[in-house]
Amino acid sequence: MEILMAIVSGLLFMAATYLMLSKSLLRIIIGTGLLSHGAHLLILTMGGLKKGAAPLLGEEASSYVDPLPQALILTAIVISFGVTSFLLVLAYRAYQELGSDDMDQLRGNDHNE
Amino acid sequence: MNNIVMLPLIVPLLAGILLIFFNKYITIQKWMSVIASLIAVIISFLLVLNVRENGILTVEIGSWAPPYGIVFVADMFSSLLVLTTSIIGLTSILFAFHSIGDERERFYFYPAVQFLLTGVTGAFLTGDIFNLFVFFEVMLMSSYVLIVLGGTKPQLRESIKYIIVNIFSSALFVITVAYLYAVTGTLNMADLSQIISENGQTGILTVIAILFLVVFGMKGAIFPLYFWMPGSYQAPPAVVTALFGALLTKVGVYSITRVYTLIFIHDTGYTHQILAWLSVLTILFGVIGAVAYWDIEKIVIYNIIVAVGVILFGVAVFNSPGIEGAIYYLIHDMIIKGALFMLTGAMIVITGTSDLRKMGGLLKNHPLLAWMFFIAAIALAGIPPLSGFVGKLKIVQGGFEAGEYVFALFVLLSSLLVLYSIMKIFINGFWGEVKLAKEQEKGSTKGLLFPIAVLIALSIAFGVGTEAVAPYITQAAETLLDPSIYIQAVLKE
Numbered sequence: 001m002e003i004l005m006a007i008v009s010g011l012l013f014m015a016a017t018y019l020m021l022s023k024s025l026l027r028i029i030i031g032t033g034l035l036s037h038g039a040h041l042l043i044l045t046m047g048g049l050k051k052g053a054a055p056l057l058g059e060e061a062s063s064y065v066d067p068l069p070q071a072l073i074l075t076a077i078v079i080s081f082g083v084t085s086f087l088l089v090l091a092y093r094a095y096q097e098l099g100s101d102d103m104d105q106l107r108g109n110d111h112n113e
Numbered sequence: 114m115n116n117i118v119m120l121p122l123i124v125p126l127l128a129g130i131l132l133i134f135f136n137k138y139i140t141i142q143k144w145m146s147v148i149a150s151l152i153a154v155i156i157s158f159l160l161v162l163n164v165r166e167n168g169i170l171t172v173e174i175g176s177w178a179p180p181y182g183i184v185f186v187a188d189m190f191s192s193l194l195v196l197t198t199s200i201i202g203l204t205s206i207l208f209a210f211h212s213i214g215d216e217r218e219r220f221y222f223y224p225a226v227q228f229l230l231t232g233v234t235g236a237f238l239t240g241d242i243f244n245l246f247v248f249f250e251v252m253l254m255s256s257y258v259l260i261v262l263g264g265t266k267p268q269l270r271e272s273i274k275y276i277i278v279n280i281f282s283s284a285l286f287v288i289t290v291a292y293l294y295a296v297t298g299t300l301n302m303a304d305l306s307q308i309i310s311e312n313g314q315t316g317i318l319t320v321i322a323i324l325f326l327v328v329f330g331m332k333g334a335i336f337p338l339y340f341w342m343p344g345s346y347q348a349p350p351a352v353v354t355a356l357f358g359a360l361l362t363k364v365g366v367y368s369i370t371r372v373y374t375l376i377f378i379h380d381t382g383y384t385h386q387i388l389a390w391l392s393v394l395t396i397l398f399g400v401i402g403a404v405a406y407w408d409i410e411k412i413v414i415y416n417i418i419v420a421v422g423v424i425l426f427g428v429a430v431f432n433s434p435g436i437e438g439a440i441y442y443l444i445h446d447m448i449i450k451g452a453l454f455m456l457t458g459a460m461i462v463i464t465g466t467s468d469l470r471k472m473g474g475l476l477k478n479h480p481l482l483a484w485m486f487f488i489a490a491i492a493l494a495g496i497p498p499l500s501g502f503v504g505k506l507k508i509v510q511g512g513f514e515a516g517e518y519v520f521a522l523f524v525l526l527s528s529l530l531v532l533y534s535i536m537k538i539f540i541n542g543f544w545g546e547v548k549l550a551k552e553q554e555k556g557s558t559k560g561l562l563f564p565i566a567v568l569i570a571l572s573i574a575f576g577v578g579t580e581a582v583a584p585y586i587t588q589a590a591e592t593l594l595d596p597s598i599y600i601q602a603v604l605k606e
Contacts, residue, residue, distance in 0.1 A: 072243055
């Protein structure tokens, strides 16, 4: 199961890298979304995918799944939500002000304009 | 009562939260942020004294013993950096009073600065890898806000690149933490160090060590990961660049130092050799950039990259003078980079341009600014009575003791080019014929010189009073060189 998940998150990283290297800003943002998906899936996989009850003591099972990676993922998810929404609004503002979403046209060395 | 460890973190956090409610009242905001920063300076000074007296202080959050809970650790290295951070915070806020402008102040500038200081302080004090990631994000989120606040076109353009690079490196940080957790099953730094020393540093752990180098190197702008920095740091106003240049990259440097002196120390022939090569290349590309430009901000920005390389070379040689030198140089560099960005900011206020070829003769009308710049310049290059000297001396000594003669000579020679690049600003900007008469100047430096003078005075005191500071630095270096002190303080065996 871990091997399958490792391959899947590898595919996600591949797609994310490809999208982040493209010209359009929106494709780059989709790439960052896929990248954080891959990273979160990887934490869950690396914590181990052994069978066990959900980490609720009320279940009274003999073994539970590891609760720590789930807490880490929850933290990482809200952080990446925050950053992604900031980036989306920034991209919207940049499109309004600069009139382009092509990263090639967002170059320039003149900082005094 | 070990709770003093938490206070440098809680003061800016509470101040930031309170400041949000007063965003329309600029006078209240100014007073509150100055008072909060003063309290932070006093508390972190007391923390340094406390650590000097009692050794490493730890706080177990919620009384859960490590490695199960989150633990905050104040050893001398962290405490000194927290003190320097709070001083930079205070002087930057004072500089912002006269330079940032109403528009930005009304839109939560001061809260963002306080949250940035929270993130940096937390990153210095935490004893848990994932908690370090969270404080990195606190720091980066505030820096995203600060870099784009104001919304001018260059700011929008450069902040997109800055944010995308940092999102990528944050995802890589999460991935690295996942690998580390899979191999060791713990996230507490002291526990990690102990587990690795008991079970040996296998090949996979060396891979993780290099991944950490990539992650923190991206934050700390080492070769070949510094590409995002020259553009991004030039876009925001001078005071924001001063905060970034003094604090943000140094958190990356601190993290590399912590990880490479505490956790991954069993295969130094491989990891630390790579670090040494990368640091020397960082210095090389930094001085090339510093010499190449005629833009005063770009020159100082490339000097950050040079300093990061010098500090990491001290860490890479990993012997007592090398580490001591790295600590000296890190503290010196935080102070002097803050001062230099404020000085170039003041020059831009006067001339209205950052192009060196369009200014000249500032010495005639601004002698105080000119001589402060001169002192900062020779301190940066490492001229003996000033603060940059001891650090570089010890780093070079460490390099020679480790047998890295070529690299150590290279560090020494880089000082010449650093001196050339910064003297270029002094000679072209302050000497020569006066290009702007008093009445043609674009703005006044009223109130801007005081915070710079504080930092310059500190830099002189740090250089002249090396004897007084030495025991603190030695104590910091001892902990870094012998991880068992840290492990025992945290795990209490």
